[in-house]
Amino acid sequence: MLAGVNDSDEQARQLANLLNRYELRAKVNLIPHNPAEPLPYQPSPPERVELFREILESKGLHAFVRKPRGRDILAACGQLAARSAPVSEARP
Numbered sequence: 001m002l003a004g005v006n007d008s009d010e011q012a013r014q015l016a017n018l019l020n021r022y023e024l025r026a027k028v029n030l031i032p033h034n035p036a037e038p039l040p041y042q043p044s045p046p047e048r049v050e051l052f053r054e055i056l057e058s059k060g061l062h063a064f065v066r067k068p069r070g071r072d073i074l075a076a077c078g079q080l081a082a083r084s085a086p087v088s089e090a091r092p
Helices: 009-021 046-058
Strands: 027-030 062-065
Touching: 009 046, 027 046, 046 062
Parallel strands: 027 062
Antiparallel strands: none
């Protein structure tokens, strides 16, 4: 979830209405964004994620908040970046 991008009460209601309209019985995983350079996004605050979850559940959906792991060492999902290895000289 991205702070100020996809975490509003209205977006939670829209998601719930969409899933309920088509009778989709799905589990919704709410995953706070893991900040990484050079992306300008920030994770939604825990209180905002919890409120989003509560709105979904009030509409009869099963929603779960995924706990981020590895942020402290920049190894969380979305933070791992491919590193270029030096290119060796071509052999004849």
